Amino acid sequence: MEVLMGVAKAGLKPSGREDLLVVYLPKACEASFVFTRNHFKAAPVVYSSEVWRRNRRVRALVINSGNANCGTGERGLEDARLMALEAAKTLKLKPEEVLVFSTGVIGRYLPRESVLRAVREACLELKPLDLKKASEVISTTDRFPKFDFTRMGELETYGFAKGAGMIHPSMATMLAFVFTNARLPFSALRELHLEVTEKTFNSITVDGCTSTNDAFGVISLGEVETDAERVRFELFKVSESLAKQIVRDGEGATRVIKVRVLSASSEEKARAVAQAVATSLLVKVAVFGKDPNWGRIAAAAGSTPYPIDPLKMRILIGEHLLYDGRPVDQNLEPARRYMLENSEVVITVELNEGEGSWVYYSSDIGYDYVKLNAEYTT
């Protein structure tokens, strides 16, 4: 079964590029979605989460970029609903089979006429799904398109995403859509999806800011019989790849930071400590400065509600052990060189308490983050 797409211009991007995407599924597919937990939810999040919760099956996704349709009151909700209705009418679907997503600037009304016209246009020119193109159409401040594809025997898993700033669980100014051709009952799909979400899109941060428009969906095309374990593996691979691409594109970022917390007394604690280190502005700026500043890592690790024992903790940057319950008397030059020479900087915090571990991805923050966000206008 081939997934199709159509694109059009609604005039929402300053660049004048394509900004409206319709994804069309030839038959109704089981779908699992998660949405931002921000309470200042954009209109399409309010609309689509309700529709999805009732129906759980989709035939089409309508996505615009350049305008988040957020903070737009009753009129925004009506705009989101009309986008779905317009697609349903043009594609001859039931309205509840269509979900709507938006991403872009907060607080501006959508130009209703041109958006609905673009929805119609996109629905009338369907072609096979082009992952790169799909990502480009929904991108905003992204520097590169985000997509991935895997095949394991008959099992195909692929997806596309957008996101660069306002990235933080849960979740990010990000949209991600992953497709699997596996046939799965909804309950199994849902369980896999939630597990993968926690370890991928809910374990990345760019600036600690939780967005208003996020959504991540997994859609089962239902063609291949296989066991859930294989689907989980592939789904995790593609989702992690998309999540890491978002971090790599973190606004102004020069490094991906991989924070590993090991040997914590529980997985929850490992996750909290990893998030604290990954989110710490001082750690991110230190990585930007290629400064092996383990003191800031230690301070971040200690800042969660979970107690830690400074005398038992160890901190490594790459392979370089810098703290071992006390400062390790060594030249910091090799660690600095490692930070200079690698695009992914691995920070490891060992608590030496138990078996809990977690991995969190983050990006460094430098002058360009300030530049991009001080000048990105309302």
Next chain:
Amino acid sequence: MEVLMGVAKAGLKPSGREDLLVVYLPKACEASFVFTRNHFKAAPVVYSSEVWRRNRRVRALVINSGNANCGTGERGLEDARLMALEAAKTLKLKPEEVLVFSTGVIGRYLPRESVLRAVREACLELKPLDLKKASEVISTTDRFPKFDFTRMGELETYGFAKGAGMIHPSMATMLAFVFTNARLPFSALRELHLEVTEKTFNSITVDGCTSTNDAFGVISLGEVETDAERVRFELFKVSESLAKQIVRDGEGATRVIKVRVLSASSEEKARAVAQAVATSLLVKVAVFGKDPNWGRIAAAAGSTPYPIDPLKMRILIGEHLLYDGRPVDQNLEPARRYMLENSEVVITVELNEGEGSWVYYSSDIGYDYVKLNAEYTT
């Protein structure tokens, strides 16, 4: 009763300036202290919090800047203890009457000999407490000294502080010491102190990073009989003044941001929302760019665990209403001008639910924050 101080050089500051301060109280005074809740506590925090908890009365404070004595293992604990013992010996006090504080770079051992010599020197040259000088001696990256003094009839309240980066509840790379000549039983002093702490030093943020060395103490000199209400008022005034001075000195900051959350259903909720807005990197960078970006304020307000109703919320920057359940159709130029022309930018979020309110102070973040923190070395 005159509070005395002595200063000396232990060679801990790259500038070579005075870096060791001893504050001497002619008699044992009731004192209330709060310390960082970071679990990666510096050695002097571990030492002084234990000593203070047992004794609750002080005769002397020993404070060094330039080195945090943090992450320094057993040797660091011994160094902190020796600093107290040296002061006690020289001043002929009981060791448990002396508290020790450090601030500066994390992860380096103190040079024991020169620090103990400096402690001795400072103890032998006591002069009347000079608030400005005291702040200067304990400062690290501070751009200006932080102190204040009030007098209401006989009641005198005064203090000094340091702090500029790694500022976040609870608390900050900050030290603050406030003195009142009021006579108060310990229980009353403690209650006032904790209340004032929550509304001042625990309601400021510069970079969201919780430090390892923070301490804030209130010391009652016990000379004047007065009612607790008056003491509370003065204590709040001096503490808020010191807290705001720290925010104003936020590394690279160009604006103080005052976040007021009004008409929340509870004070806890107001506080959580105020903290989220004050901490939001995107909000801070927008203020740096003088961009009245209410969308980021709304997104931050919605990011706490507390539900908010976007259709009831209002957002003002200064006197300029920008969001009222929907975008307010207006020219953003006046709000931008307000941000350009005022050194304190007031952001007001009204939830229109109840009576809860909270005020939080923050600073903007710009290029100089990145510069200072990418280049401040381990």
